[in-house]
Amino acid sequence: MSGLRRLLFVLLWMTVSASAVSVQRFPPPEFENEYIIPTPVTPPPRSMTMEIVDTAVLAAALALGSWLALKKRSRKGIVLLSAACLAYFGFWRKGCICPIGAIGNVSLALFDADYAIPWTVTAFFFLPMIFTLFFGRSFCGSACPLGAVQDLVLLRPVRIPEWMEAPLRLLAWLYLSLAVLFAATASAFVICRYDPFVAFFRFSANPALWVMSFAMLVISILVGRPYCRFLCPYGVILRQIGRFSKFRVTITPDECIRCRLCENSCPFGAIDRPTVEWPRTEYARGRRRLLLFFGLLPVLIAGAAALGYAAGPKLAMTHPDVRLAKLVALEQSQAMKEPPDEIKAFRTTGQTAEALYREADRKQRQFAVGSTLVGGWMGLLAGVTLIQNSIFWRRSDYEARRSGCVACGRCFNACPPHRQWLKNKQDKTPGK
Amino acid sequence: MSNETPDNLPRRLFLREGLWAAALAALGVAAAAVLAKSRKPKKVWQIHPLKCIGCGRCATHCVLSDSAVKCVHAYAMCGYCDLCTGYFIPEPKDLTTAAENQLCPTGAIRRTFIEDPYFEYTIDEALCNGCGKCIKGCSAFGNGSLFLQVRHDRCVNCNECAIAAACPSQAFRRVPADKPYLLKDQL
Numbered sequence: 001m002s003g004l005r006r007l008l009f010v011l012l013w014m015t016v017s018a019s020a021v022s023v024q025r026f027p028p029p030e031f032e033n034e035y036i037i038p039t040p041v042t043p044p045p046r047s048m049t050m051e052i053v054d055t056a057v058l059a060a061a062l063a064l065g066s067w068l069a070l071k072k073r074s075r076k077g078i079v080l081l082s083a084a085c086l087a088y089f090g091f092w093r094k095g096c097i098c099p100i101g102a103i104g105n106v107s108l109a110l111f112d113a114d115y116a117i118p119w120t121v122t123a124f125f126f127l128p129m130i131f132t133l134f135f136g137r138s139f140c141g142s143a144c145p146l147g148a149v150q151d152l153v154l155l156r157p158v159r160i161p162e163w164m165e166a167p168l169r170l171l172a173w174l175y176l177s178l179a180v181l182f183a184a185t186a187s188a189f190v191i192c193r194y195d196p197f198v199a200f201f202r203f204s205a206n207p208a209l210w211v212m213s214f215a216m217l218v219i220s221i222l223v224g225r226p227y228c229r230f231l232c233p234y235g236v237i238l239r240q241i242g243r244f245s246k247f248r249v250t251i252t253p254d255e256c257i258r259c260r261l262c263e264n265s266c267p268f269g270a271i272d273r274p275t276v277e278w279p280r281t282e283y284a285r286g287r288r289r290l291l292l293f294f295g296l297l298p299v300l301i302a303g304a305a306a307l308g309y310a311a312g313p314k315l316a317m318t319h320p321d322v323r324l325a326k327l328v329a330l331e332q333s334q335a336m337k338e339p340p341d342e343i344k345a346f347r348t349t350g351q352t353a354e355a356l357y358r359e360a361d362r363k364q365r366q367f368a369v370g371s372t373l374v375g376g377w378m379g380l381l382a383g384v385t386l387i388q389n390s391i392f393w394r395r396s397d398y399e400a401r402r403s404g405c406v407a408c409g410r411c412f413n414a415c416p417p418h419r420q421w422l423k424n425k426q427d428k429t430p431g432k
Numbered sequence: 433m434s435n436e437t438p439d440n441l442p443r444r445l446f447l448r449e450g451l452w453a454a455a456l457a458a459l460g461v462a463a464a465a466v467l468a469k470s471r472k473p474k475k476v477w478q479i480h481p482l483k484c485i486g487c488g489r490c491a492t493h494c495v496l497s498d499s500a501v502k503c504v505h506a507y508a509m510c511g512y513c514d515l516c517t518g519y520f521i522p523e524p525k526d527l528t529t530a531a532e533n534q535l536c537p538t539g540a541i542r543r544t545f546i547e548d549p550y551f552e553y554t555i556d557e558a559l560c561n562g563c564g565k566c567i568k569g570c571s572a573f574g575n576g577s578l579f580l581q582v583r584h585d586r587c588v589n590c591n592e593c594a595i596a597a598a599c600p601s602q603a604f605r606r607v608p609a610d611k612p613y614l615l616k617d618q619l
Contacts, residue, residue: 024509024575025511026513028508032547035546037508042584042612043585044584046585048474110466115606117466122466188592204497241459245452246452342600345600349483349601
């Protein structure tokens with residue numbers, strides 16, 4: 001029998017191509033003894049409990065963080081809380097699930113009717129936003145594990161020139177827009193794929209990700225929260241919501257005495273200084289500049305939209321169907337010595353190349369529209385950035401900027417009225 | 433705030449409050465819209481065994497250092513062959529369990545004699561690394577009863593499965609969590 005099987009094996013070895021499609025070549029045996037054919041074990045997925053716990057921890061961290069920043073005014077408390085959140089969301093839960101990555105899920109849920117977004121992800125996406133609308137960005141300062149890493153390693157902050165901040169922030173906008181485009185077209189969740197610190201959380205990553213993570217860590221030593229300020233696609237959403245926040249982090253618990261002591265305490269460039277009136281000539285120049293930028297706005301939008309349209313086919317390559325179609329077309333035009341796995345897999349599906357091209361075309365069209373919109377949107381944002389920088393904003397006190405402040409509490413101890421307030425509070429506590 | 437005369441202060445306040453309320457309402461509506469999509473059952477990652485070609489990327493691309501993908505045996509489909517092409521290397525020296533005859537790089541397949549001439553093959557999941565070598569061998573010359581599956585006691589259900597992103601045959605898909613496996617004999 002064994003010899004016969006061996007012969008059969010050799011025959012098959014010569015005739016059968018290495019396709020993965022299964023064929024019932026040998027009928028299942030009928031056993032004479034009491035052998036019972038086993039069934040494979042199927043361990044069930046992990047329960048939802050952990051995700052519910054995560055959501056509860058996030059809500060608690062947000063509430064505690066807001067209280068620490070707005071009422072208790074304790075930098076120490078905020079540091080401890082963010083370290084605890086780094087330990088929990090980062091190293092214990094391995095950085096997954098987080099509101100930043102949830103952008104991908106929410107975009108896919110809005111555009112793809114078949115995708116079921118877990119309610120915990122929805123909660124993770126909206127909870128920090130709602131808290132920001134009430135209390136400012138305490139999520140960034142207290143609850144976010146990525147923020148915590150950058151905050152804890154910030155040893156020698158270098159000031160980024162103010163004029164560079166807004167243009168650099170356009171990077172975050174671009175990242176957000178592209179992430180939404182890629183997620184909405186069901187191409188990729190780029191935010192999760194290029195999470196800056198997940199390599200440390202999981203202690204496993206591909207070499208490119210390790211390099212990126214280390215680079216980001218080293219930059220974070222010198223530049224305050226580089227990911228939060230210039231890249232984070234969720235931070236840039238919270239910035240906008242923070243502008244409308246009901247309550248805010250204040251540098252001083254009392255009246256600002258304009259002592260300038262807090263001026264350099266913020267490594268994130270989020271303290272607005274009292275302004276000096278512009279001289280009349282500067283005003284006139286400002287007005288001319290403003291007019292010019294308003295005129296430039298449509299040009300910027302159109303130009304960037306054209307750029308986006310041109311980038312469409314490149315961006316579409318993120319989608320596996322488009323990639324596969326390109327590969328199949330290449331394979332048909334020139335004989336490949338050893339076809340890649342993708343081609344082999346495509347052949348086993350029995351799908352025709354034409355059907356694949358049609359599917360890829362459909363995606364290409366989606367990307368043509370999407371990338372043009374992303375381009376136009378970026379043009380608009382660039383224009384708005386220019387306009388914002390040429391308007392004179394009047395301010396009489398030192399203030400934490402609602403959009404930029406991440407409620408880290410660094411400025412508190414620099415403020416003499418805060419220290420006085422602290423002393424008064426301690427004096428009032430009984431037993432002292 | 434020296435620039436705010438008592439006259440325009442209430443107006444500013446009104447504007448501010450109005451904007452705030454509008455933002456809150458907008459957030460509420462957006463959250464409700466997304467929550468409406470949340471009511472579908474939870475989904476988890478799984479490999480479609482008829483699409484999988486056993487390329488081997490499951491062993492290397494999982495975020496877990498020991499992949500969540502393991503070989504599963506659909507015994508009902510198995511021919512219980514003596515010369516199992518999922519177990520033995522092509523043209524083995526002898527049909528014995530000696531390591532030099534085995535296809536599996538980690539020796540994760542156990543071969544048990546049942547009755548002449550049938551042998552049972554079971555997977556030791558603690559050893560299996562999901563490389564898919566046995567799947568290729570079994571599908572090419574046998575019944576294809578060995579196949580790869582995401583094991584949900586191991587899978588952390590990443591937002592974007594790193595293996596799915598690297599899969600050349602787009603065999604990964606999200607399946608309902610109450611039916612988390614695609615067993616080859618039941619497809």
